[in-house]
Amino acid sequence: MDDALIHTLRMSSPPDDVGTLHDLLESVWVDAPQLAVRDRFGFETALVELVGNVICHADNGSGVSCTLSIVTADNRIEALLSDTGEPGNVELRGREMPDGLSESGRGIPLIQALVDELTYEREGGLNRWRISKQLGGRPNSPASAPAVIG
């Protein structure tokens, strides 16, 4: 990524929550005015889902610390998230939207519908997540969303 712009956030939950992330993204959008509104809220939705999942499901009771880097370039936006939570025991391949009246289970399929890549690996005692979205594209349909495990 030439001329990439990087924003970094370190957060600890609790007390931080997804509101902390929204605040960071406001500054990202100010610094990267080339991003179209649809790209912004598609990426923001995916990233809030990811961080929300980590805060909700990776906390073993002692809290979760996260380091988040958001990289913006002319044609792509990426987020690299590492967290100290429990291993992300989540299957990324073949995830489908749950039935209409189910109240949960949409987070990962929604991320996959919004970005081009979602990867996860466990390394050095940390969970490492990455999402990447090509700018100017359309969201994926839920049925064709890619499922990539890093």
Added chain:
Amino acid sequence: MEFTVKEMDGGVAVVRLSGMLNMVAASLLRVVVGSTVAEGHPKIAMDLSEIDFIDSSGLGALIGGLKTTRQAGGDLRIAAPNDQVRLVLQLTNMERVLTAYEDAETAFSNG
């Protein structure tokens, strides 16, 4: 998230939400719907015109509210979502379950 509840003719309650409908606000939304139904208003029109952002937790709370109202013989209808909310409804295949009306105050005008 903040909210107000306004009773309309015909027993319909208009719940106007503002702010972020996310994992932090989802539990509050469930309480608001539950108490509105318990007070005798199983028909709820959810005005989303001032909701800036929704995630899957907020969507789950809306679906929970829909089930709560239907179990009481009513319904929950949403109105005036912004483009981000519409995108989430579209990508989660929820547009037919949570049909978006233009205006909360007329969402139940056809019954």
